Amino acid sequence: MKSRALLAFTASALALPGLTAQVRADAAPTQSVVSYQLSAYQEDDLAGQYRVAGSSKRYDINIQQLRLLMPVGETYSLTLNSSLESMSGASPWYAIRRANGSTGIVMSGATISEERRDFIAAGRKYLPNGTLGLNLAVSEENDYSSLSGGFDAERHFNDNLTTLTGGLGYASDELQPSDAKLFGRVAQANKHSTSVFLSVSQILNRSSVIQTSLSITHLSGYLNDPYKLGDIRPDVRTQTAWTTAWRKYIDGMDAALHVDYRFFHDTFGIDSNTLDLNWYQNVGENLQLIPGLRYYSQSAADFFSPTINFAGGQALQSTDYRLSAYGAVSGSLKVQWEVEDFTLSLAAERYRANADYAVNDGPVSPALVTFNRYSLGLDYKF
Amino acid sequence: MNIFWQILFLTLAAPLLASCTPVAAWERGTLASPEMALDPSPLDTALGNHIYFSKEAASGGNSASGGGCGCN
Numbered sequence: 412m413k414s415r416a417l418l419a420f421t422a423s424a425l426a427l428p429g430l431t432a433q434v435r436a437d438a439a440p441t442q443s444v445v446s447y448q449l450s451a452y453q454e455d456d457l458a459g460q461y462r463v464a465g466s467s468k469r470y471d472i473n474i475q476q477l478r479l480l481m482p483v484g485e486t487y488s489l490t491l492n493s494s495l496e497s498m499s500g501a502s503p504w505y506a507i508r509r510a511n512g513s514t515g516i517v518m519s520g521a522t523i524s525e526e527r528r529d530f531i532a533a534g535r536k537y538l539p540n541g542t543l544g545l546n547l548a549v550s551e552e553n554d555y556s557s558l559s560g561g562f563d564a565e566r567h568f569n570d571n572l573t574t575l576t577g578g579l580g581y582a583s584d585e586l587q588p589s590d591a592k593l594f595g596r597v598a599q600a601n602k603h604s605t606s607v608f609l610s611v612s613q614i615l616n617r618s619s620v621i622q623t624s625l626s627i628t629h630l631s632g633y634l635n636d637p638y639k640l641g642d643i644r645p646d647v648r649t650q651t652a653w654t655t656a657w658r659k660y661i662d663g664m665d666a667a668l669h670v671d672y673r674f675f676h677d678t679f680g681i682d683s684n685t686l687d688l689n690w691y692q693n694v695g696e697n698l699q700l701i702p703g704l705r706y707y708s709q710s711a712a713d714f715f716s717p718t719i720n721f722a723g724g725q726a727l728q729s730t731d732y733r734l735s736a737y738g739a740v741s742g743s744l745k746v747q748w749e750v751e752d753f754t755l756s757l758a759a760e761r762y763r764a765n766a767d768y769a770v771n772d773g774p775v776s777p778a779l780v781t782f783n784r785y786s787l788g789l790d791y792k793f
Numbered sequence: 794m795n796i797f798w799q800i801l802f803l804t805l806a807a808p809l810l811a812s813c814t815p816v817a818a819w820e821r822g823t824l825a826s827p828e829m830a831l832d833p834s835p836l837d838t839a840l841g842n843h844i845y846f847s848k849e850a851a852s853g854g855n856s857a858s859g860g861g862c863g864c865n
Contacts (some may be wrong), residue, residue: 452844474843476836492839530825572816604851612831616814618823621832622831626854652854656831660823667828675851683851689829699828733850745837758837764848780848788836 439537440488443481449786450474454500455781457516463507463793465518469780470500486538491609492531498525503778505640506730507720516778519638527552529751541566544578557584561606576610576624588637602632616659626652636728641719644712650677667691679734680713683772701745711736711773732776736767739779745786756788 454469476494483489501519508516529550536543543564550557563578582604588596591783608626615621630648657670676681689703712734714727743760763780816824823829832838846852 417828446836450840474840476840478836494839561824571842572817578860584818608854614821614824617816617820619810620824620831624854628853650853652849652851654854658829658831659827660826667826673851673854675853681848681850683824683849693828693834707849712850728845735849739849739856756834762848782848784844786837786840 437478439486439535440480440482440483442792443479444790444792445480446476446478446788446790447478448474450476450784450786451781452760452784456517457503457778461514461516461777463509463515463517463597464503465520466501467503467518468500470498472498473498481587483534486536488535488537490531490533492529492533492537494529495528496527497524498526502638503730503776504638505719505730506717506776506778514717514777517640519775525552526755527555537693540568541574554587554589555584557582559583563608572614574610574612576608576612579603580606584632586633586637591637596637597633597635600633600637602630602634604628604630618662618738619658621657622653624653626650628652636731639729639731641665641723642716643723643725643727644729645679645727648678650675665693675709681709681711681734682686682771683707683709697749699747701743701747701748702741703741703745705741705743706738706768707740708738708768708770709736710769710771711775715774715776717774717776730776732778732780735766735776735779736769736771736773737764737775737779739764740768743784752792754788754790756786756790758784758786758788760784 446522451471451473453471456549457467465547470550474494474496474746476492478493479489481489500523502523504517504519507515507517524699527550529548529551531546533544533546535545541564543562545560545562547560548557549559559580559582561578561580563576565576567574584604586600586602587598590596591598606626606628608624610624612620612622632646634644634646634648636642636644640701652673652675653672654673657668659668659670660666661668669688671687672685673685673687675681675685675761685705685707686705687705689701692700692702694700714729715734715736716728716730717735719730720726720728732734739762741762742790743758743761747754747756749755761783763781766775767781769775774789827833842852
């Protein structure tokens with residue numbers, strides 16, 4: 412069993428190809444690159460004082476990713492991505508107000524084990540003044556499937572100093588929650604999403620570039636989380652995200668600063684700000700150190716409630732911690748070592764969510780998550 | 794002006810408002826270095842998007858991140 416609170420978001424991510432387009436005139440790749448990465452992350456256990464029932468041991472997740480980028484002729488490229496995710500652990504089911512007035516969390520019972528597989532194919536055509544891209548993706552789990560596709564086009568202007576990119580995407584997802592009869596869950600449901608984005612990139616000078624993008628995603632269908640008790644959400648949701656990325660090379664230090672900011676707003680009533688800072692430090696010819704710091708803050712959804720209202724009938728409500736007001740800080744360090752055609756990478760991250768980190772006041776869940784992540788990756792060019 | 798139009802204005806205006814200087818093609822060597830890419834590591838980006846997507850309410854505005862999510 413797992414929660415499905417924000418599944419539709421994935422559709423929007425899938426439907427947003429092309430935002431990583433380069434800001435200079437693109438040329439088709441001349442080499443193939445195969446990449447593999449193994450990652451593991453463990454959520455900290457739920458603090459004992461909040462647990463009412465179920466297991467306090469939250470998820471342990473392993474993810475394997477495989478990616479192949481290859482030229483096709485002189486003006487095309489093909490990218491294939493596949494991932495396998497396996498997870499086990501418990502997740503919050505609902506929250507109650509206890510006799511002493513405090514909030515308690517009822518966790519799912521037995522430890523759950525599950526897998527997810529996805530596959531994404533993306534093709535790109537390189538033109539004298541831009542590119543055209545197409546992608547298709549499928550994802551399968553025992554209780555969920557997703558099929559999506561997207562199209563994007565980019566055009567270079569102004570002596571290739573400016574790039575305009577736009578794209579469209581669509582996703583269709585189907586849920587078939589497990590143990591539906593036993594727990595009174597919906598037996599089958601669908602959701603759909605349509606998204607559009609527009610992006611402008613600009614070379615500012617010899618050492619800096621900026622990209623700013625606007626994306627809008629409209630979701631409709633079953634947007635409740637079937638694995639959370641009493642979770643009733645609107646059946647439509649429109650999300651708007653404005654992102655800006657700035658890259659600055661620091662000559663004297665042989666390093667590059669990456670600054671990424673995102674403002675997010677949706678019709679659930681959630682506003683969010685994300686600031687991501689990364690420092691790419693070259694050390695000699697073959698080594699690179701990349702420390703990073705990320706800050707995230709969100710307001711609560713209009714219908715978020717810290718505790719469940721059993722007399723709520725069909726009124727909108729959710730105790731999902733992901734719709735709570737909170738902030739999160741994460742720090743990371745990645746090391747990359749290049750040896751001829753191979754690049755080995757090691758990364759670690761510590762993520763901590765806390766109500767005190769939030770920019771906005773609002774109702775808060777005590778089930779906020781903290782986790783450690785470790786990744787090991789290998790690239791090979793040929 | 795509602796929030797949509799404010800965001801649209803900022804999105805389109807930001808690069809234009811920035812102080813740009815002409816950069817000839819032969820002066821773009823630094824910009825072409827891997828560490829200056831908007832997305833230097835697609836696998837890391839996909840992984841990060843997927844993990845944050847499963848823990849946070851906000852998403853989008855970044856590179857494609859994979860299929861239907863194992864949110865927990």
